[in-house]
Amino acid sequence: MKPENAAAMGAAIDDGLVSRLPRTDPRVAAASRCLQCGTCTPFCPGALETDFAFLPRRVTAAIAENRPLGLEIDACVQCLRCAVACPRGISVGAMVNALYEARMGLRPFREFVRMAGMIPATGFLPLYTRSLDPLAFAQKKLGYRRVVTAGAAEELRQLFGPQPDARAVVLAAVDHRPPPAVPVPDEVYGFQSCCAFNYPGIAASSDLLLDRLGIGVRRSTDETCCCGAPHYLGEIGLAEHVLVGARNLTVMAETMETGGVATGVGVCPTCYSTYRETLDLLENPLNRAAVNARLEKVGRTVEPPSRYAILHVLQVLDARRDELRSEVAGSLAGLRVGIHLSCHFRAATRDDRGYRALRRLVSTTGARHVPSVYDTNCCGGVKDLFGRYLTGHRDEPSILNREASDARSRDAIDLVVVDCPGCMLVYDHQEI
Ligand code: SF4
Ligand code: SF4
Ligand code: SF4
Known part of the structure; x- marks a missing residue:
C-alpha cells in the first residue's frame, strides 16, 4: 500500500506499538530468531511497493530490540511469503499481524x-x-x-x-x-x-x-x-x-x-x-x-x-484427475493459460505441491500453460485492494498489478487460472 493511502486509512506510522506487544506472544518472540539475512526481502510485496522503505527484517529488528518501528506496517499485505522464503520459517506477516492487534483500530x-x-x-x-x-x-x-x-x-x-x-x-x-x-x-x-x-x-x-x-x-x-x-x-x-x-x-x-x-x-x-x-x-x-x-x-x-x-x-x-479427464467434453488446445497459486496456499504447505497440482489440472483440459510472472508473483492482496477502494485510489495499479497486466499482453495469455477467490478478486478489479 502506498504511504499516502495508508495514512488516509488512519494507519500512519505508530511508534508506540512495539512497546505494547506482549513479549511472550509466539509471533512476537520469533523476532529474536531473525538472522537479518534479507532472504525474505525480494519476496515481499510490501518492500517492492514502497521502494524498500518497508523491509521485513526492519520489523524483526525493531521488535527484537524493543524500539520504535519507524515503518508503515500497512505496507504489509499479509501474504506470508516471508514465512515461505525464510530459512528459519519466521513469519514477519504474523508479527505485523500482532502489531495490528496492538493497534486496535476500526474493526x-x-x-x-x-x-x-x-x-x-x-x-x-x-x-x-x-x-x-x-x-x-x-x-x-x-x-x-x-x-x-x-x-x-x-x-x-x-x-x-x-x-x-x-x-x-x-x-x-x-x-x-x-x-x-x-x-x-x-x-x-x-x-x-x-x-x-x-x-x-x-x-x-x-x-x-x-x-x-x-x-x-x-x-x-x-x-x-x-x-x-x-x-x-x-x-x-x-x-x-x-x-x-x-x-x-x-x-x-x-x-x-x-x-x-x-x-x-x-x-x-x-x-x-x-x-x-x-x-x-x-x-x-x-x-x-x-x-x-x-x-x-x-x-x-x-x-x-x-x-x-x-x-x-x-x-x-488433482487426486482424481484421471476420472476428471473423462469428463472433459472438448479439448481446450490452443488456449494460452497463466497459472497463479495463492500465497496463502503456498504458506500453508511451504512447498510447490499446489502449483504442481494446478499445472496438472490445466494440462488435463488440453490448454497450454504459459510461464509468466503469474506463476511467481503475489497478486498484490485483497488487503491492498480494500485500501485502494477506501482511499479512492482504485485506479492506481500497484507494481505487481502492472507486471501482471504487462505479462498478460506480452505473453498473449488468454486467461489466468487461480486457486483463490481473493486473487481472482484482485485480478478482476484491476482488470488484468
Ligand atoms: S525473517 Fe527470515 S529471511 Fe527475513 S531476514 Fe529474518 S531470518 Fe532472514
Ligand atoms: S506478509 Fe508482509 S512482511 Fe511478509 S512478505 Fe508479505 S508483505 Fe512482506
Ligand atoms: S489474495 Fe491470494 S495471492 Fe493475493 S495475497 Fe491473498 S492469498 Fe496471496
Missing part, C-alpha cells in the same frame, strides 16, 4: 462476524462504491446463499467477548509442519467461503465436480466465517482466529457423524490455511487445553488434530 469486519457469524454481502460494498453497479451487486447477492444460524452467531459473541488476549489461547509456539497427504473420502464436509461472495459460481462448480466424482458433501449452517480474511485485514486477533477455527472443526465433526477422521474441503486457500494453522497449534496439548477452556463456555470440545483433515478442492480434483 467493521469483526463486528459483522460477531453479530452475524459471517461477512454479509453488504460487507463487500466498498468494492462497489466506485463501480456504482447496483444491478451487478444485487445479482451476486442473490447468488450468495450463505446462511449462519442465530445460535452459531451467539456462540461467537460468547467466544469473542472483550478482545481475548492471544496469550490466553496460544500458550506455546509450534513449528510449522508440512500438511500430511490426505486421502479423499467418499463423503466430505464442505466449508463455505465468505470471500467467494463475488463469485457464487466457484462454490457451485466445485459442488458440481465433486458430485461428478461421486463425492458426497455435507454442510452445516452452524459453521461461521473462518475469520481468515478479517484476521489478515487486521481486525480479528490470533486468539479469536484460533477459537473460531477450532469451533468450526467441531461443527465439521458433528456434521459428519463419524467416529473416524472428518475431512473438510473448501474453495478458499485462506480458509484452508486458517484450519491448517489451527490444527498445527492444537498439536500442542497446552494450546488445546487453553482453547477447550474457552470452547467449554459454548458447550464444545475440540479433539486432537488427528481427528480432522483439511483439503482445498484443488487437491481433491
